[in-house]
Structures are given as C-alpha cells and as structure tokens.
Amino acid sequence: GTTWLSRMLTSVRGSRLIYEPLHPGHVSLPETLQPPLRDVDERPYIRPQSDAAEWARFIAELYSGRYQNRWTRYSGIMKKSLIPQVWLNSLFANRVVAKSIRSNLMLGWLSRNSNYKVVLLLRHPCATVLSQQQRNWGINLPMLIGDNELQADYLVEHEDYLQKELSELSQRAVRWAIENSVPIQQAKNGEDIYILTYEDLVNDPSGQLRLLLRFLGWQFDEEQWQRVEARIGVGFSGLTDPVSNSDLLSRWTHKLSPAQVDQVLTSVHTFDVDIYDENIMPRSGAQTGFTEV
Numbered sequence: 234g235t236t237w238l239s240r241m242l243t244s245v246r247g248s249r250l251i252y253e254p255l256h257p258g259h260v261s262l263p264e265t266l267q268p269p270l271r272d273v274d275e276r277p278y279i280r281p282q283s284d285a286a287e288w289a290r291f292i293a294e295l296y297s298g299r300y301q302n303r304w305t306r307y308s309g310i311m312k313k314s315l316i317p318q319v320w321l322n323s324l325f326a327n328r329v330v331a332k333s334i335r336s337n338l339m340l341g342w343l344s345r346n347s348n349y350k351v352v353l354l355l356r357h358p359c360a361t362v363l364s365q366q367q368r369n370w371g372i373n374l375p376m377l378i379g380d381n382e383l384q385a386d387y388l389v390e391h392e393d394y395l396q397k398e399l400s401e402l403s404q405r406a407v408r409w410a411i412e413n414s415v416p417i418q419q420a421k422n423g424e425d426i427y428i429l430t431y432e433d434l435v436n437d438p439s440g441q442l443r444l445l446l447r448f449l450g451w452q453f454d455e456e457q458w459q460r461v462e463a464r465i466g467v468g469f470s471g472l473t474d475p476v477s478n479s480d481l482l483s484r485w486t487h488k489l490s491p492a493q494v495d496q497v498l499t500s501v502h503t504f505d506v507d508i509y510d511e512n513i514m515p516r517s518g519a520q521t522g523f524t525e526v
Contacts, residue, residue, distance in 0.1 A: 341419035
C-alpha cells in the first residue's frame with residue numbers, strides 16, 4: 234500500500250521518492266544514531282519532545298540526497314521500463330516523498346521537529362499480518378517492547394498481556410498494534426499526523442488523494458493530475474490482474490479462519506486500536522484525515 238501511494242505521489246516531474254531509507258540491509262545508516270537501528274526488525278522509538286540530534290542530522294542529510302542509492306531510488310517500481318521516467322521526474326525535484334515502514338514510532342518526533350509533512354497509512358491488521366506471515370517476515374517482539382521509554386509511555390498498562398504466551402499470529406498482531414497505536418495516540422494528542430487507510434484509498438483513490446494533497450500543500454495542474462490518475466490503477470500492492478475493490482480487500486477473509494481473525498483483533502483491541510473489526514473496511518467515522526480516530 235505504501236509503495237503504491239508513494240509512486241502515485243511521485244509520478245509527476247519535480248518529485249523524488251526515497252524508498253525505505255531506514256532499511257539497515259540496504260542503506261549504510263550512521264552508527265551514532267540513538268536510538269540505534271541495526272536490525273531489520275527494529276523500530277526506533279523517539280519521544281516527540283526529544284532532541285535526538287543525531288537522528289535530526291541524519292534526516293536532514295537523507296532528504297538532501299546524501300544517502301541515495303539504487304535501492305532508495307528504484308526499489309518498488311513494478312515495471313523496470315519506468316526507471317527512466319522515475320529518474321526524469323526526480324531531476325530538479327522540489328517535492329520529496331520518503332516511504333518508510335520503520336519510522337512509525339518516530340512520527341510524532343518528526344512532526345514536531347521538522348518541516349516535513351507526516352502521513353500514516355493504515356491497513357487492516359488481518360491483511361497485514363497475513364501478508365507478513367506469507368513472506369516470512371521476522372517478529373522479534375522482545376526487541377520491539379524492550380525499549381524502556383516506549384514501555385514507560387505506552388506499554389506499561391499492557392504488561393500483563395505482553396507476558397502471556399502468544400501465538401505467532403497474535404505476536405504479529407501485537408507488533409501491528411504497537412507500531413500504529415503510538416502514532417494514532419500522538420495524533421490524538423495534537424501531533425500533526427495525517428491518518429489515511431489503505432481501504433479508503435482503494436475505494437476512492439482520487440478523492441482521498443485530493444484530500445491528502447491539500448494537507449501536503451501540493452498544487453498540481455491538470456496535466457500533473459492526469460499523470461497521478463494514470464498511476465491509480467497500477468500496482469495495488471503488487472497486483473497487476475484486474476480485480477474488484479471488494480475482492481482485493483477481502484482476500485484475507487478467505488485465508489484466515491474465524492478463530493484466527495479473533496486472535497488478531499483481540500490483540501489489536503487490547504491496545505485500544507478500534508478502527509478495524511471483522512469487516513474489511515474501517516469502522517464508519519473511525520478516522521478522517523487527522524485525529525478523529
């Protein structure tokens with residue numbers, strides 16, 4: 234979902250994408266970063282009020298282009314024939330989009346301590362954990378919950394639940410819940426984080442994109458908007474076969490049993506994330522852009 238959205242936003246000239254710059258396996262991250270990021274399963278937590286000088290320096294250098302390589306420039310492109318167009322669009326870029334799945338726990342800090350607009354894209358936890366399970370992504374829940382500041386700020390009230398012997402699926406759901414409940418709560422507390430769901434984006438891409446562009450402060454002329462709309466139907470999460478929106482969004486319902494769905498939602502609701510339930514769409518009125526979550 235984030236790849237699809239970022240490619241739409243950078244489909245016009247003057248736009249540049251930075252793809253997953255916090256992946257330690259593909260980007261040489263500074264060893265001085267505190268909190269560190271050395272493992273693909275790590276998710277650094279930075280309090281909004283924190284100084285985090287090394288991270289601030291790294292982020293500024295990242296957006297200036299210092300850490301660009303083939304991974305950050307061209308990964309996620311569905312068709313290699315589009316690489317020349319992506320390169321051309323990025324020339325003299327005055328708009329930069331960073332797609333990063335490892336930055337959720339620092340979104341409040343980014344919002345407060347930079348001039349960058351922050352967007353959180355949510356996807357149904359059942360769809361997310363199923364996809365991660367099928368791709369054999371790591372879980373490493375102890376690494377995530379071992380951060381003392383994260384524990385003190387968000388996890389202490391859930392300590393009893395986290396000490397239970399959880400199934401693999403429940404552990405993945407807990408990761409989803411923590412990584413998303415933190416920025417959601419920060420948005421409720423006034424941090425300028427724009428919240429968008431993948432499901433709403435799939436069902437109304439043009440409408441949701443126009444709202445998002447308004448938040449970003451981007452002005453597109455008609456030709457630029459046509460370029461964006463041309464990208465709407467390309468690469469729904471890597472899918473190229475035409476399917477209905479309902480078929481696309483409901484695939485997890487055919488793969489997970491009712492008991493498994495209950496496992497996922499129990500974990501998610503334990504962390505007070507009630508945007509999603511057993512239905513494929515987010516709850517009506519659960520969120521609209523900013524903090525009505």
